[in-house]
Amino acid sequence: EAGVTQFPSxxxxxxxxxxxxxxDPISGHDNLYWYRRxxxxxIKFLLHFVKESKQDESGMPNNRFLAERTGGTYSTLKVQPAELEDSGVYFCASSQDGVGARIxxxxxxxxxxxxxx
Amino acid sequence: LAKTTQPISMDSYEGQEVNITCSHNNIATNDYITWYQQFPSQGPRFIIQGYKTKVTNEVASLFIPADRKSSTLSLPRVSLSDTAVYYCLVGDRTGGSYIPTFGRGTSLIVHP
Structure with a gap:
């Protein structure tokens, strides 16, 4: 099974x-997260998708950052226009939905x- | 979210057992304790998760005392390849949503 893949490196x-x-998250994972270091x-949280919906985008730095997840599959994070302070490593993560309080x-x-x- | 406190760094030698303790005094009743490992130039990788007492898998053991205000990740017989940053995370699916939240982590360096 393929893991979470990000492009470009x-x-x-x-x-x-x-x-x-x-x-590109793991197939079947509803949760998708973006982080930045x-x-x-x-490692700072940016936002969280559940399927195609933005569940929490409280970590997005400003309106130069736009994240989308069309159809609840892959996600894109666009930075426009980029500034020097945007430099860093951007991580994506995915997970299945939990049950009750269990993560x-x-x-x-x-x-x-x-x-x- | 409960705040976590870990050592900033630790040094060890190959073959030794390494124990990394994380303090989480404000842990909530429904919170789980999860540890991640991160190698340079890679994303974090799940190691182990527990709620109480002891959990063991093929990689590590996690010890959680009865009051759950701390937890200890135990790595048996470390090797050079265990050199990494180890993160302790505490949280639950409050409101049906969980966001892994990372602190500074513990940088473990294993020496030959």
Missing amino acids: HSVIEKGQTVTLRC VMGKE TEAFFGQGTRLTVV
């Missing part, structure tokens, strides 16, 4: 340009390293 763009990151900092394992992708110059 690395992207270098100039300030002001647009970049779109893609995440800026150098030297913690399920989240599977993470390898991440996309974004460098804005």
Whole structure:
């Protein structure tokens, strides 16, 4: 079974340009998460999809970031226009739905390293 | 969400048992304790999860005392490949939704 895949693995763009990151979750996983790790900092939550709906986007930095999950399958995270402080590693994760209070394992992708110059 | 506190870093030698303790004094009744491992240039990887007492799998053991205010991840006979950052997460599916929330983690370095 394929794991969570992210594309590209690395992207270098100039300030002001647009970049779109893609995440393909594990098939059948309703939950999809985006995270970001800026150098030297913690892994920070960005947003959470349940199927195609945004359940929680409280971690999105600002309106330059737009996430979509068409049809509840793959997801894209667009940064437009990119700024220097957007540099970091963007992780995507997916999980099955849990039962009651029990939480399920989240599977993470390898991440996309974004460098804005 | 309950706040977690872990050592920032630990050093060990190959073949030793490593125990990483996480404090979560404000853990809620429905909260589960989950540990993740992250290697450089990779995403975090689930290691183990527990609610109380002891849980063991092929990778590690998780010890949770009765008051659940802390937990200890035990890695038996570590090797160089166990060098990674280990994260302790606490939470539940409040309102039907769970968001894995990461702290700073513990950077474990295993020496030859």
